Amino acid sequence: MSNCRYEGFITVTFPEYEKQVRAFAGESLLDVMRRNGISISADCNGIGKCGKCLVQIGEKKVKACDTLVENDLTVYCSNLAEKPGAVNSAKLVNFAGAANPASMEDASYAIAVDLGTTTIAASLLDRNTGALRASFSALNAQRSYGADVISRIDASFEDATLLCECIRAQLCEVFHKLSDGAGLSPEKVEQIVIAGNTAMSFLLLGHPCRSLGSAPFHPEFRIQESYAYAEIFNDKTLDCPVRILPYISAFVGGDIVSGLLTLPETEHFLLIDLGTNGEMILKSEGKLLSTSTAAGPAFEGGSISCGMGGLPGAIFALRYDESRKTFAYETIDGASPIGLCGSGILDTVSALLSTNMIDRTGAFAEPAEDSPILLARNKESGSEILFTQKDVREFQLSKGAIRAGIEVLLAESGGRLPDVVFLAGGFGQALNPESAFVTGLLPESLRGRVHSIGNSSLAGAASVCKNPEHYADAKQIAARGTEIILAEHPRFYDLFIRHMEF
Numbered sequence: 473m474s475n476c477r478y479e480g481f482i483t484v485t486f487p488e489y490e491k492q493v494r495a496f497a498g499e500s501l502l503d504v505m506r507r508n509g510i511s512i513s514a515d516c517n518g519i520g521k522c523g524k525c526l527v528q529i530g531e532k533k534v535k536a537c538d539t540l541v542e543n544d545l546t547v548y549c550s551n552l553a554e555k556p557g558a559v560n561s562a563k564l565v566n567f568a569g570a571a572n573p574a575s576m577e578d579a580s581y582a583i584a585v586d587l588g589t590t591t592i593a594a595s596l597l598d599r600n601t602g603a604l605r606a607s608f609s610a611l612n613a614q615r616s617y618g619a620d621v622i623s624r625i626d627a628s629f630e631d632a633t634l635l636c637e638c639i640r641a642q643l644c645e646v647f648h649k650l651s652d653g654a655g656l657s658p659e660k661v662e663q664i665v666i667a668g669n670t671a672m673s674f675l676l677l678g679h680p681c682r683s684l685g686s687a688p689f690h691p692e693f694r695i696q697e698s699y700a701y702a703e704i705f706n707d708k709t710l711d712c713p714v715r716i717l718p719y720i721s722a723f724v725g726g727d728i729v730s731g732l733l734t735l736p737e738t739e740h741f742l743l744i745d746l747g748t749n750g751e752m753i754l755k756s757e758g759k760l761l762s763t764s765t766a767a768g769p770a771f772e773g774g775s776i777s778c779g780m781g782g783l784p785g786a787i788f789a790l791r792y793d794e795s796r797k798t799f800a801y802e803t804i805d806g807a808s809p810i811g812l813c814g815s816g817i818l819d820t821v822s823a824l825l826s827t828n829m830i831d832r833t834g835a836f837a838e839p840a841e842d843s844p845i846l847l848a849r850n851k852e853s854g855s856e857i858l859f860t861q862k863d864v865r866e867f868q869l870s871k872g873a874i875r876a877g878i879e880v881l882l883a884e885s886g887g888r889l890p891d892v893v894f895l896a897g898g899f900g901q902a903l904n905p906e907s908a909f910v911t912g913l914l915p916e917s918l919r920g921r922v923h924s925i926g927n928s929s930l931a932g933a934a935s936v937c938k939n940p941e942h943y944a945d946a947k948q949i950a951a952r953g954t955e956i957i958l959a960e961h962p963r964f965y966d967l968f969i970r971h972m973e974f
Contacts, residue, residue: 481494481495481496482494482495482496482497482541482542482543482544482545483495483544483545484501484504484541484544484545484546484547485544485545485546485547486505486510486546486547486548486549487546487548488548488549489510489549491508491510493507493508493510495541496541497541497542498540498541498542499540499541500518500536500537500538500539500540500541501527501534501536501537501539501540501541501545501547502514502518502525502536502537502539502616503518504541505536505616506616506617506634506638507634509613509638509641510549511611511613511615511616512525512527512536512549512615512616513525513611513615513616513619514536514537514615514616514617514618515615515618515619515620515623515769515774515775516618516619516623517617517618517623517626517627518537518617519537520535520537520538522619522774522775523535523777524619524774525537525616527539527547527548527549528547528548528549529545529546529547529548579598579599579600579660580598580599580600580660580662581596581597581598581599581605581651581656581660581661581662582596582597582599582661582662582663582664582665582937582938583595583596583597583647583650583661583663583664583665583937584597584664584665584667584930584933584934584936584937585643585646585664585665585666585667585668585930585933586667586668586727586730586927586929586930586933587612587639587643587666587667587668587672587673587676587727588612588668588669588672588727588747588897588929589612589614589619589620589621589624589669589671589672589747589748589749589772590611590612590615590619590747590748590769590772590773590774590781591609591610591611591612591772591781591782591898592608592609592610592611592612592642592643592646593607593608593609593927593930594607594608594609594646594647594650594930595607595608595930595934596650596651596654596656596661597934597937597938599662599663599937599938600938601938602934602935602937602938605654606650606653606654608646608649608650610642610646611781611783612639612642613638613639613641613642614635614638614639614675616638617634617635617638619748619769619772619773619774619775620748620766620768620769620774621669621671621672621723621748621749622685622766624671624672624675624681625671625681625684625685626685628674628675628680628681629680629681629682629685630680630682631680632674632675632678632679632680632681633678635675636675636676636677636678639672639675639676640676640704640705640706643676643705644705644707644709647661647664647709647710648709651710658709658710658711659711661710661712662712663712663713663714663715663937663940664701664710664712664713664714664715665714665715665716665717665933665934665936665937666714666715666716666717666726666933667716667717667726667727667729667730667929667930667932667933668716668717668725668726668727668929669719669723669725669726669727669728669749669751670684670691670719670721670722670723670724670725670726671684671725672725672727673695673716673719673725673726674691674693676704676716677693677699677704677716679692679693683722684722684723689721689722689723689957690722691719691721691722695716695717695718695719695726696716697715697943697947698713698714698715699713699714699715699716700713700714701713701714715936715940715943717729717730717932717933717936717943717946718946718947718950719950720762720949720950720953720955721762721764721953721955723749723751723764724751724753724762724763724764724953724955725749725751726946726950727745727751727929728743728745728751728752728753728762728896728929729932729946729949729950729953730928730929730930730931730932730933730936730946731743731745731894731896731925731928731929731931731932732753732760732932732946732949733931733932733935733936733942733945733946733949734925734928734931734932734935735894735925735928738755738891738892739755739891740755740756740757740888740890740891741754741755741890741891741892741893741894742754742755742878742881742882742890742892742893742894743755743893743894743896743928744874744878744893744894744895744896744900745896745897745900745928745929746767746771746814746874746895746896746897746899746900746903747767747771747772747897747899748767748768748769748771748772748774749764749765749766749767750764750765750766750767750870750873750874750877751763751764752764752765752877752878752881753953754881754882754884754885754890755890756885756886756888756890757885759952759954760949760952760953760954761881761884761885761954761956762953762954762955762956763877763880763881763955763956763957763958764877764958765873765874765876765877765958766873767870767873767874768866768869768870768873770814770817770866770867770869770870771814771817771818771870771899772813772814772898772899773786773811773812773813773814773817775866776812776817776863776866776867777844777858777859777860777862777863778811778812778847778857778858778859778863779811779812779813779817779863780810780811780812780813781813782804782813782814782898782902783804783813784803784804784805784807785803785804785805785807785808785809785810785811786803786804786809786810786811786812786813786816787801787802787803787809787811787812787813787816787847787848787857788802788803788804788813788815788816788902789801789802789815789816789819789904790802790812790816790819790820790823790847791819791823792823792826792827794827799823799847799848801816801847801848808850808851808852808853809848809849809850809857810850810855810857811857812847812857812859813899813902814898814899814902814903815899815902815903815904815907817863817867818867818903818904818907818908818911818913819904819907820847820859821864821867821907821911822904822906822907822910822911824845824859824864825910825911825974826910829845830864830974831974832973832974833973833974834864834865834867834868834972834973834974835861836861836864844858844859844860844861845858845859845860846858847859867911868972868973869972871911871912871913871971871972872968872969872970872971872972873968874913875912875913875914875915875967875971876958876964876967876968876970876971877958877964878914878915879915879963879967879971880956880958880961880963880964880967881956883963884956889917889918889921890918890921891921892921892922892923893914893918893921893922893923894923894924894925894928895922895923895924895925896925896926896927896928896929897926897927897928897929898926898927900924900925900926901924901925901926901927902924903924905922908922911974912971912973912974932946
């Protein structure tokens with residue numbers, strides 16, 4: 473990192489990124505970081521509410537969104553629990569061909585991508601066998617523009633340039649990381665298949681999201697069957713077609729369509745993606761009824777004071793130990809606890825209910841009242857992981873939306889229960905079903921029918937990589953899907969209010 477002074481500008485230095493950038497006097501530090509590709513979580517889109525954009529300047533921790541740049545600064549981000557877009561920390565795993573370079577040269581490869589609102593996951597695959605050669609995941613760098621889909625839509629309502637450049641740069645780095653780390657020449661990558669919700673697909677393509685954020689919520693742009701790599705990414709490192717899976721509607725996207733490609737031939741099922749968009753599809757008598765709920769980011773760690781993504785140190789399982797009068801927990805990678813990811817949040821609420829620390833309305837019981845509840849303490853840093861009354865309320869909003877959506881779909885199909893309920897996504901894979909029933913996230917009538925299927929969006933994209941004809945199947949699914957708009961359904965709001973309680 474060179475030492476330089478930009479004449480007429482203020483210099484901001486980020487030692488961990490080896491960057492010195494220029495800023496305008498009075499510009500917010502968050503805007504400086506966004507403009508220069510330095511990712512940071514800003515779940516509230518920089519309006520000062522979430523407290524997730526903390527950085528360190530000197531001895532002080534400050535919110536980047538509230539800090540105006542007036543003088544030269546040195547900013548440290550290492551105190552952050554999660555860094556969106558941290559490609560350099562990604563792990564390449566399962567590269568089976570590395571021991572046999574000859575077999576690598578004979579093979580052709582494709583990259584499958586799940587372009588999630590919170591997390592990006594990608595796989596490098598052998599196109600002939602479908603075998604996984606390398607994988608990657610990181611938080612979506614767009615999280616500095618808000619944790620949920622609605623925040624991203626608002627930030628790109630008329631102009632998607634900033635968010636488009638952000639995600640294109642991150643994906644280019646992902647592709648290079650996969651191919652370089654695997655020792656592949658770029659020409660060996662012959663196809664890229666991307667599955668994402670409708671907003672993420674629009675932002676990748678540079679489309680403004682006004683039609684997704686205003687009535688009648690009819691997407692203004694269609695997805696082409698194929699794009700040239702350079703057409704999307706303005707980069708010639710790779711020279712291959714890029715296929716983006718089609719959407720059903722503004723809020724039921726290509727990620728859920730991709731997931732449907734992977735499911736067994738079951739006549740009557742319910743597929744739920746427990747993400748910020750709360751997408752779900754019910755197959756009944758050959759019809760595909762779909763809907764989405766504004767579940768918000770609570771299930772993925774956003775809007776929760778101690779929430780975070782599924783990174784090392786995140787508590788993913790928790791219960792109350794009655795004998796010790798304390799909480800027992802497990803963290804990802806066994807690291808010291810630094811926050812709660814989605815499944816840990818669900819377990820926490822379940823534990824609070826089971827021990828009567830909160831009542832059926834979600835209110836803290838006496839004597840705690842409005843005092844936060846201590847869940848864990850990091851012995852290394854001394855920091856405490858606390859769960860607040862507001863955190864319970866945020867969970868109730870998300871839980872009420874998901875449960876109401878499920879009830880509406882079941883009612884629209886005549887009340888018949890699905891033979892099987894598939895839970896998709898990272899949260900769906902990690903959650904404890906018992907906690908889902910205790911909290912009322914899932915109705916008791918679905919006990920014994922629930923199966924977690926992991927990242928079905930990525931699996932569907934991978935199936936298209938190996939069998940390109942599956943793209944035609946995806947188009948048929950998208951055309952068959954019928955959307956129920958919950959905001960227009962006469963029972964939704966009553967169900968939503970009812971199921972916010974426990």
